[in-house]
Amino acid sequence: MTFTEFKILFKKHQGCITEVNHHFSDYYTAKVAVEKGFTWAAGEYAYFTLKDERVKGRPFRELSIASIPEDGYVLLGFRTGETPSSYKQFIIDHGVNAEISIRGPIGDFKLRDDKRPVVLFAAGVGITPIFSILKSIRSNQQREVYVVYPSSQHHLFKKEIDSIADKNPKIHLSYMHKSEEAQAKLTELAKKLGNEAYYYTAGSGRVIKSIRNLLKGLGIQKNNMLNDHFEGYK
Structure with a gap:
């Protein structure tokens, strides 16, 4: 975290959850109306704190933002696992109209400003920040974008992502359910595109470590790899 980002975290913004949706299995999204002046860049994350004493344990979560400022709201995506935390259970049961404070946004999981090809690897609900990035470049046809999206069961935002790709021939989608298929696709792209x-x-710490090791073994330099560890999604 940079000093600038550290200072940003001291400023608190206010929001209110307006909508909570259950998509399938343990996948959920929540829409947050935010105060005027709050903005962010595609791929960034923030700290979200529920202002309710009924939330046990940590009242905050570190979550990437799945929407873009033009949407007019903050969109969050998360999974609950077999046993939801008090934080997530509260959102599911009482989230609509609940007040929430936001610190941020921060993070360097953002597109670099040039025309080099981009490979976006999203494991499961790690699609959250990548969905935001895709929305931000949906009309930009100046660079090739390859999306590799493995998920054991369901692909969150698939319909919306398909719609974006249908209108932009520079965006190439690869959905799969097995990690072996995803690694094979990533290997193919790394050999084709190199540095x-x-x-x-974007994924769990375990996934990120595995992908970094794979890319390193294929000769990809460290400064060409960017990661988003979705600690708060679990």
């Missing part, structure tokens, strides 16, 4: 591309990975 002429940027490689973005």
Whole structure:
């Protein structure tokens, strides 16, 4: 975290949850109306604190933002696992109209401003920041974008992502359910694009470590790899 980002965290913004949706299995999204003046860049994350004493344990979560400022709201995506935390259970049961404070946004999981190809690897609900990035470049046809999206069961935001790709021939989608298929696709792309591309990975710490090791073994340099560890999604 940079000194500038550290200072940003001292400023608190106010929001209110307006909508909570259950998509499938343990996948949920929540829309947050935010105060005027709050903005962010695609791929950034923030700290979200529920202002309710009924939330046990940590009242905050570190979550990436799935929407873009033009949407007019903050969109969050998360999974609950078999046993939801008090934080997530509260959102599911009482989230609509609940007040929430926001610190941030911060993070360097953002597109670099040039025309080099981009490989976006999203494991499961790690699609959250990558969905935001895709929305931000949906009309930009100046660079090739490859999305590798493995998920054991469901692909969150698939319909919306398909719609974006249908209108932009520079965006190439690869959905799969097995990690072996995802690694094979990533290997194919790394051999094809080499260090002429940027490689973005969003997922658990275990997934990120595995992908970084794979790319390193294929000769991809460290400065061409960017990661988003979705600690708060679990």
